[in-house]
Amino acid sequence: MDTFNQSSDFEEGSATHRVYRALRSMIVRGVLKPGEKLKIEGLSKRLGTGASPVREALSLLTSDSLVERIDQRGFRTAGISATNFAEILKLRCVLEDLALRESIANATQDWEERVVLAHHRMQRAQNRKTEDFEDLHKAFHMSLLSNAQSPILLQICSRLYDLNIRYRYLAGHDISYQQRDVAKEHADILAAVLALDADTASTRLLEHYKTTGAFLSGLLGDGALA
Amino acid sequence: MDTFNQSSDFEEGSATHRVYRALRSMIVRGVLKPGEKLKIEGLSKRLGTGASPVREALSLLTSDSLVERIDQRGFRTAGISATNFAEILKLRCVLEDLALRESIANATQDWEERVVLAHHRMQRAQNRKTEDFEDLHKAFHMSLLSNAQSPILLQICSRLYDLNIRYRYLAGHDISYQQRDVAKEHADILAAVLALDADTASTRLLEHYKTTGAFLSGLLGDGALA
DNA sequence: GGTGGGTCAAATCTCGATAAAAATACCGGG
């Protein structure tokens, strides 16, 4: 009954859910490379579970556009391309702009506190260079949007975030991108949001994305990620 | 052994894919009512297949927001509400506007012909009141957007279409909505699109949605659908 | 030497059964 899952303490939830989280993390972080064939049996053994949960998790990831399915021919991780990346970036700019403005329009004290808290946690993780920075980074960005009373929109943004960050992982973490003062950019965004200045906040947020995007786009164009 | 490739033939594809299409159709068309519990065994027998394909199909539908999953407690069809409907309508207006403009901007002869063809088929089905009108209606609307070089955006629009049309089915087909001259609205949209007049086309398309939306919204508000 | 068909291994997909969990019915006590 006491099964020790050596991978980590991912014991909560059903097997399907655990596998889902594990696989998504592996794909987003580039452990499973773009276009790689995903054999059920291999993943089952690797994750210490049966074939059914793996299959179900892969189905879910298919809807997230992180896995592609070919009928009767199994699963593989989604491919990458410069055009795909450009599309993600563009959609993010449109949709996060929309969500951010609505979030600010609905501003409440509770929401502002959530944003401040999320920012603080991310900041601390960045200073200490802890492992969970990326998760907290996503949490911060989603918290900005979270006050838009629009669950579908938020879900779409969340998925686009994952698709986007995958490219950043693939580009590696030690790249010059970090030399930019990302912390200041975040702080500036936070300030504008707390001032309820939607135009400034949106401009800064989108600039934040576009700068990173242009950088990654360059790498893709050079074929450095292919 | 040659297989007959007929669109009406529900035998093509894997069992999972068949079940997926069947269930989605049943949910969108209201055969399975909002919030209804979806028991695996019942659906297996009803669809003449095993539990695994049903389970997998339900997982996929979860990502389409047509089914809700509660861990360890099975699946049920997504609920409905006035706010949910309003959100769908709003997002559709934003995203289809975006897609339509890009589609028109990329106009090609091939695309224009696809649009004309899709419109003709829908028109004919409406005149003859054939069963497949709704499918062709969706095909027409998607064809308008299909020239936007943005597969992710198109997928989102397709999903939102399904979520939206579900409300229309739930309201019933014999309602006064059909008394509007929908055919003319479609023809006007088509004309503006073929004239490559993005502003007019977008205005008409959104008006088309909002009119239907306001009508359905009224029904929801009255609790007629609850 | 290149092409086409047939065979074989590998992987997917599906099924039925088992174990775990939740919902329901039951019963004794307050």
Added chain:
DNA sequence: CCCGGTATTTTTATCGAGATTTGACCCACC
């Protein structure tokens, strides 16, 4: 008469094996 805890029943989630399909290899044949 109502409430809380236990037993039963229903339903879900998971597993392991069998059936089908795919893709590759090899050999015969043109």
